[in-house]
Amino acid sequence: MSFSAVDVIRAKRDGHRLTDEQIDWVVDAYTHGVVADEQMSALAMAIFLNGMESSETARWTRAMVMSGDRLSLDVDRPTVDKHSTGGVGDKITLPLAPLVAACGAAVPQLSGRGLGHTGGTLDKLESVPGWRARLSLDEIAAQLSSVGAVVCAATEGLAPADRKLYALRDVTGTVEAIPLIASSIMSKKIAEGAEALVLDVKVGSGAFMKTLPQARALADALVGIGVDHGLKISALLTDMSVPLGVAVGNAVEVAESVEVLKGGGPADVVELTVALAREMLSLAGISVDPAAVLASGEAYETWARMIRAQGGDPDAPLPVGGHKHVVTAGESGVLSTLDAYAVGVAAWRLGAGRARKEDPVQAGAGILCLAKPGDRVVEGQPLLELRTDTPDAVPYALDALTGGWTIAESAVPPGPLVIDTIRG
Template sequence: MQMVEIIRRKRDGETLPKAVWQYLIDGVVRGEIPDYQVSAFLMAIYFQGMNAEETVYLTEAMWHSGEVLDLSSIPGIKVDKHSTGGVGDKTTLIALPLAAACGVPIAKMSGRGLGHTGGTIDKLEAIPGFQTTLSKNDFLKQVREIGLAVVGQSEGLVPADKALYALRDVTATVESIPLIASSIMSKKLASGADAIVLDVKVGRGAFMPTLERARALAQAMIAIGERVGRKVHVLLTDMDEPLGRDVGNANEVKEAIEVLSGGGDKRLVDLTVAVAARMVLAAGGAGSDEEAREKVLTCRENGSALLKFEALIRAQGGDIRVIREPERFLPAARYEEEIRAERDGWVKAIDARLVGEAAMLSGAGRETKAKAIDLAAGIHLERLRGERVRAGEVLARLFAGSRPIPQVAVERLAEAFTIGDRAQDEKPLIYDIIDASSP
């Protein structure tokens, strides 16, 4: 095959057969196709798109481009969960213990944060001693024994995605829905799960800015799942404002423990319960949404979900004292700044992207993959959207552990708040939940 001819065919809007997609991915992984030709092909996809069949062909080629995890030694229907990323998104830390406490076996590979969004592995590493790297045998053994393991993504998993994403990132082709769908689904399929629950974020703090585009992505991933024999459930959820009151790694672990202990912000509780309930439903642990939700709520209320999180921490070498005394045993901040309201009113909006950027600037996130992060850095929101505030009252607090908080971070956080003259109507958190049976 000639790469120039393949580029031309996609540039002109042709549908490419399976053999072409396999040739492309094989060439990318082996380094046989120059970056400039792959980049040209990606741009052709961006403008011409891909049909459902092509998206499946690309996903299958990427899925099998490296190591594929075999979970067959774990009994039951294994369910994976993935979020497209957001600000204050500690959903995985809460939903996984909730679902595992209901009997769902979960073998989870997670990533690190980049830019204004956080990563589950960074959050877990805020727990002293927690090991995010396990051998394959230990990983599988842990899931068989306690029903839950969470590790960093294996370097051998889907090498094609790493190569393609590096080029998409520098060629303005990240936003292509077929490419996003193939990227996410190839990693989930290579991780070996039988069913997948996806939380697709929509809004200012997400990379899907509109509900229309988020729905298109969801439908593309569901279609891939149907073609390859995997159940895919998608929640379309709001990310115009941060999720919960805390942003940052140690902060979010503390808030996750609060929710698993029966407390926490209502929106955060509602979302994590909904995600966990879908995982229970996907695993065959309930016959309806309502039954699944009741099971999850019971596991939260009777303490079994918190015990499951404690078992996860213990199994992976972490200090379980963080469960009872998180303020004492999680990384502590040395520096603090306050954002105060300039007038009386109601919190009209909190811009998730600006909050995420402020957290990153304070040290909680990274602009490049090589950058170290400050596990104690982060933000606590004293006021949420719809809450009353008086002039001079604290809206939010910024924290850092390793260096003073830069003024630009303080300014960015202050800019995130909009104060209005009247109370705001409650905004939807979950726009829709869809799967292969949805109209």
């Protein structure tokens, strides 16, 4: 059945529900170049302004899944994946995937690259010498069977409609449309073929969803799509008002993740890693305490095997930015706030992130948060350590940090890291 792109655009522009047939046609036609970028841009803006009913979003997601391949994961373990909506210092996938694998599940983690102030898992792992992101379907299957975890780039055949639409949304001001965010995330995860999925939906200044109602709406949409497609699914709403852990960047986040896998690391990174692992194992039907496995060192051994399986050397030194700049406290008191967005933008400007998907990143660039909210500091004490291979970027990073923290006589006790859980 063929439709007119203009008629589909007008229908959504005027607030109508798109029919299943209209959705199937327009997604397929856009994938194959029948619908032009400017027409899909208009439709994306109409969706941004007028929204979609849950049944529309579910059908849109299905159409994007059907635009390409769907993996068949033939492994002898229950399969479970995790997806984060993105944050600052959010390196959780790195310790989480090997931890859940060490507990007995198979974790097929098809990940992406960073854009703007949020970091990308593939960029972080590519700071490990020799590690490669691109694997064939046979390599993915083999590694899941032998190691239990794989973190790699999505294959070209998975949800190609989403790949085209994602790039278009980025340049048309429609990134924040909840139906498009939800269908983008879920089309790739459904095509990936895992039996269960746990979502980490971030909320706060360093997240795409700045308020709790926005984050809850996105989580509800994601979980609803998963239920419609037969997934075991749940979503954790987690705080992203402060950077996670100490390290923000690529190699620095890998180093911090290794600390966690060896039984150390910042308390908030450990807490969230274990919380997500528990939820993933629950959906997978595995009764193992991930905290005990993390403490035992088994998860680190799985990490080392995972890195070696993809050509990396887990024992090799990680890159370090050649230039360092330390930001100190201007007064004594208690660090009461440290804005995740400000730190994320500063790390991006130092070279840890990219403005466009084609831009390169610096493996050694980033920021170490030497003090966190609640810590008592004295005048002149180091608060942040900036690292980069391009010293000229430091002033721009410092501009981004202007007003990014406050020092007061006391600090408000922090709220919970895990705010709520929504289950399908």
